[in-house]
Amino acid sequence: MATTTKSSITFIYNRASLDNDTLLRLYRAMLKPRLIEERMLILLRQGKVSKWFSGIGQEAISVGVTAAMKPEEYILPMHRNLGVFTTREIPLYRLFTQWQGKMSGFTKGRDRSFHFGTQEFNIVGMISHLGPQLGVADGIALAHKLRSEKAVTTVFTGEGGTSEGDFHEALNVASVWQLPVLFCIENNGYGLSTPTSEQYNCEHLADRAKGYGMESHIIDGNNILEVYTKISEITEDIRNNPRPVLIEFKTFRMRGHEEASGTKYVPEELMEVWGEKDPLLNFEKYLIQEGILSQETKDAYEVSIKEEITEHLDKAYAEENITPNLETEMNDVYAPFSFRESVPSKDTEELRLIDAISQGLRQSMEKYDDLVIMGQDVAEYGGVFKITDGFVEQFGRDRVRNTPICESAIVETAMGLAINGKKALMEMQFSDFATSGFNPIVNYLAKSHYRWSQPADVVIRMPCGAGVGAGPFHSQTNEAWFTHTPGLKVVYPAFPADAKGLLATAIEDPNPVLFFEHKKLYRSIRQEVPTNYYTLPLGRASLVREGEQVTIITYGAGVHWAIELLDSINVSADLLDLRTLQPLDKEAIITSVRKTGRVLLLTEDSAFGSVMSDISAMIMEECFESLDAPVRRVASLDTPIPFDAELEKQYLPVERLASTLQELLDY
DSSP states (O other): OOOOOOOOOSSOOOOTTOOHHHHHHHHHHHHHHHHHHHHHHHHHHTTSSSOOOOOTTOHHHHHHHHHHSOTTSOEEOOTTOHHHHHHTTOOHHHHHHHHHTOTTSSSTTSSOTTOOEETTTTEEOOOTTOTHHHHHHHHHHHHHHHTTOOOOEEEEEETGGGGSHHHHHHHHHHHHTTOOEEEEEEEOSEETTEEGGGTOSSSOGGGGGGGGTOEEEEEETTOHHHHHHHHHHHHHHHHHSOOOEEEEEEOOOOSOSSGGGOSTTSOHHHHHHHHTTOHHHHHHHHHHHTTSSOHHHHHHHHHHHHHHHHHHHHHHHHSOOOOOOHHHHHHTSSOOOOOOOOOOOSOEEEEEHHHHHHHHHHHHHHHOTTEEEEETTOSTTOOTTOTTTTHHHHHOTTTEEEOOSOHHHHHHHHHHHHHTTOEEEEEOSSGGGGGGGHHIIIIIITTHHHHHSOOOOEEEEEEEOSSSSOOTTSOOOOTHHHHTSTTOEEEOOOSHHHHHHHHHHHHHSSSOEEEEEEHHHHTTOEEEEESSOOOOOTTOOEEEEOOSSEEEEEOTHHHHHHHHHHHHSOOOEEEEEOOEEESOOHHHHHHHHHHHSOEEEEEEEESTTSHHHHHHHHHHHHHGGGOSSOOEEEEEOSSOOOSSHHHHHHHSSHHHHHHHHHHHHHO
């Protein structure tokens, strides 16, 4: 290991009441990631590691913070926080196999470096989009708070990550809800090559806390005793007085963002200044001068750690490379879920679609004490569509939570609740607004189980659809955005009884479910609905009508358009209501198409890139020899959705449905 030749110590170390054993423990804890990194840099040059994000010079932050935390408390680290993992005493061979893409790692070869989590060690790793983990920390902390547990959740970001909207949303939510989250900014001078002067225009990032009504502190991130003692004091206070606190650690990145990028963009004199502030070497000198660390002990630490590294590297190298198994890969996209049928009662009452959804959600809240509802205006106001009206009175504000207007952070909070043992249901006020939470839906929720076997037990309700004159931003039916993403389930009922049973199943399912509810149908469709709690299986279509001439496949409002047309003409048709789009009932589709030989695919979405485009391709692949005519699609225009009633009428496919069906029958 490199040593310094200078006799002076850069920092003033205040050991306070720390005993010698604690000081030596902190030193050894910093030494370990440094020695691992030095070995990794050699392996990188040898081509034995594909990529490396070095934390050399920042070890005091990872080690000091982790040492101040309790083992059962969650930490959400970043690229340069190797010290978090080693201080939590993760066996090194598991880290090495993770970096080598082997099965004993944490992601089964599906992700690299620190993009993983482990419930065993209460660590939740980052994704490359950086920001989402901040909101996830909110959700983990919320679960602790709801259970009245005295626990802190710590989450890291870099100064560059503070420019992302997720940072501001997460801080705002944490402050409004007074969540026990320690937000740690490692201000290391550069976001890849972009200096801090081009990242933000304020003196200290800690000052941003003022705008959110939060407490903040600036800590010398290279002084291990300052980090450990101050964080120990702050976290203990948070446990007893839950609230978020923002910490800005002043530090520096001594190597490139990752090794391939280098550091040529950094002025040489700046590297020299920070080189003198090396957290490990300065602390080592202090301990030696104080007579706490002897050369013999120092050498023994190095020998022991290096032997451990070699032993675990050998174990990792000895493990066979992964042999791809198609069944394993496909089965791990979703968390296992065994559908448990709860049979509908014979007692029924006539309900509108909106009432059936409300009743089903209420019964799920009664069944699952750990289910939390979040969304804009969902509490006293009852949601913009009044689906949660009266829920606060029955279940309380802890479980029925108004949120700030920050869809991204609330999706992330839902994920954090799931990580910490809760069920979460978010009302996306309109499905159109999912764009503001798109990243965590498709990159965090969808990929979580596949990446590190963590289910995302989250349902997002999606009021959607045209026909109510709401214009381009409140009328989209955007289900195809999500059926395209492996790991998500998509439900889209057309009838009250289906909606109630499918919603119950969606909440039981530990996988992330997008639950689409057509606004036009909310108060226009009525049906006798069983009064009890019951479930319906996902992935099973409903044959609404049976016939011989043609198969009409649709979902949502399209089901009712098709019923209205078939009631007015003399055509014998199978009318298949898909009900769920992912998983899709391929068997029902193929069976019907092979029977009738003609198929019309009806969707409210625009045709290009719609769910029906994929179903059309599937039918051509599976049923080509059974077809007596080309597959026909009827869809909305390839334009945004207009506001004017006549323009909206022209946009929707209803008036084109009858003529297209006749053309198909005449073929």
